[in-house]
Amino acid sequence: MSEPTRDQYTFTDPSKLYADSDPKRQHQPEPGLEAKLDPKPDLGEETYRGTGRLQGRKALVTGADSGIGAATVIAFAREGADVVMAYLPEEESDAQRIASIAQDAGVQVFTIPGDLREAEYCRDLVARAAESLGGLDLVVNNGGKQVYVEEITELDDEQFDDTFKTNVYAMFWITKAAVPHLRPGSTIINTTSIQAYEPSPILVDYASTKATINAFTKAIAQQLAPKGIRVNAVAPGPVWTVLQVTDGQPPEKLDEFGEDTPLGRMGQPAELAPAFVFLASAESSYVIGETLGVTGGKVTP
Template identity: 50%
Template sequence: MTPADQDTLARNIAEAVQPMIQEDALPGHESQLEPKPDWAPRYPGSGRLAGKVAIITGADSGIGRAVAALFAREGADIAVAYLCEHDDAAETKRIVEAEGRRAIAISGDLGEKAHCNAVVAQTVNELGRLDILINNAGEQHPDQDIRDISEEQLKRTFQSNIYSMFFMVQAALPHLTAGSTIVNCTSITMYAGEPELLDYSSTKGAITAFTRSLSQNLVDKGIRVNGVAPGPIWTPLNPSGGSSPEKLATFGQKTPMKRPGQPNEVAPAFLFLECEDSSYMAGQVLHPNGGQVVNG
C-alpha cells in the first residue's frame, strides 16, 4: 500500500463514521463496504498447500476471504463456512475457483455444535479429506459501560467466538492426522486490552489460552496448533456495528504505522503457520498489528 493509498483509506474511513447496518446484522457484507478491503494475494503460489483441504470459518469476507484466496493459490481446496452473507460467500467461492481449486460454501451458526459437525461432514464428503482448520469467525459489540452488556450479548459473544472453536475442533479431530494444522484467530485486544470491547477481548483471551493448551494436547499426535492476533484490520466487522462511530473515525491511526491493516497483510501469517515453513512451531501466536509491541 502506497502512502497515497494509506491517506485515501484514512480519509474514507474517517468519513464512514456511521455503521453500515445495525449490530444485530453483524458481521456485515463486504460487498457493501467502501473502500473495499484488499484480499488479493500479492505473489504467485509455490504449491505449499498442494492437495490439501482447508475449512476456513468466516471466510465469506475480511481476513477469512484473504486466507481462502491465498490458500487456494497455494494449492488447497476450501470449505467456506459462514453465517448468512450469501453474496460475499459466493464471491469467495468464485475467487477460490478462479485459482483452479475446488470450493464449497456452507452457511449456518458455528456457535451450534450440530452445525459444526455438519460443516466437517460436508467438507469430508464433498472434498474428500480435511488437513487444515482455520478458526477465524467471530463477532464483537462495543459498549462503554460493562453494565450495558446484556446477558444475551455476553452469552452470544462467547458462543460465537470460543464455543465455536471447541465445537469445530471436536468435529474435525477424527479426520486430522499427523501433519495436519489448526490456526485460531485471537486479537491484539487480548494483549493490549480494549475498553469498549470487554466481552470480545475476554473471548480472545480464552482463545489464546485454548490455542496454547490445545497445542500441548495435540502435539504428540503430530498436529500443530498456533494462533494469529491481528491488530486493526479493515474488514466489514467494525463499520457494520463492531466499533463505535468515535473509534471508527480514527480506526488504525494509533498504531505505529498510523493506518489499519488490510486482510492480505494478515493472510500470510496464517499460511506460514499452516505450511512446512513453520514445522518447528506449535502453541505460538503471530502479531500482524501495524507495529504494536505486545507481550506474547
C-alpha cells in the first residue's frame, strides 16, 4: 500500500491514492477476518483526524468489526461519539482491535456481538445500546451479507432468505426498535451500494436488498422528518473489505477489483467514513432521504 495521506483533509490526487494496494487472489469462509486480508484495508487508523463534530453523540454501528463499519467506528470515536459495536461472535478478534483503537480517542466503546438475522438479537441490541450509552441518537445500519451465485437456479432459498434478513430485515427491526429512543436531532444512516443501480448478474439477491434499502430509506425519512429525525444512506462503490474474499466476488476477479471505476481503482473504508460523519453531523441538517454515492466515479441517479 502506498504511503497514506496525512489526514482526510490533505490535498491529494484521488486517482493516485493507494496506487500500490494490489488485491491478491484469496479466499476465506464466511464471515472472514480482516486480520487475514491481504493487503490490509485502510480504516483510517493512521489518517482520520477528528474535529469534535459528533461530541457527546451516542451511536450504534452494525457490521462494526471490519471494513466500512470499522472505519466509521474509528471516525465517530475521534469525532467525540460514544459507540456500541455490533458484529458476529466469530469476528470478535477484529472487533476488539477496532474497539481498542476507538477507546484511544477517549470515548466509551461497548461491544455486543450477535446475529443480525435474529429479530430478538436486533431488538435486544437496541435496548442494550441505549442502556449502555445512556441514550441513543445515531444509528448506522451497515452489517451486510454478499455471496455471489452464477445462476439463479443455483441461488437457494436459504441464501436468499439470509441475505434479506441480514441486509433488510435487520435494518427494519433495528430502526423500529430505535425510533422510540431517538430525540429530535437524531440520525439514522443505512448502507446501500452501487449494486442498487448497477446490479451484477451474479449478485441478484444482494443487489435486490440494496435497492430495497434505498426505497426504505426514502420512505422512512419522510415519515420521521416531522419528528426531527433524519434518515439517509451511503452507497459505496467497490471497496476493499473482507466481504469480497468471503465469496462476495469470484476469486479470479479480485486482481482487477475496482478497475472499472473512473478513478481506476477500488476504494478503501477510510474513504467512506467521512460520508457517514457528514450525514451524522449537524452539517447535514437539511439533508433527508438522500443516498450519498461514494463510488469512485460510478454514476448513480
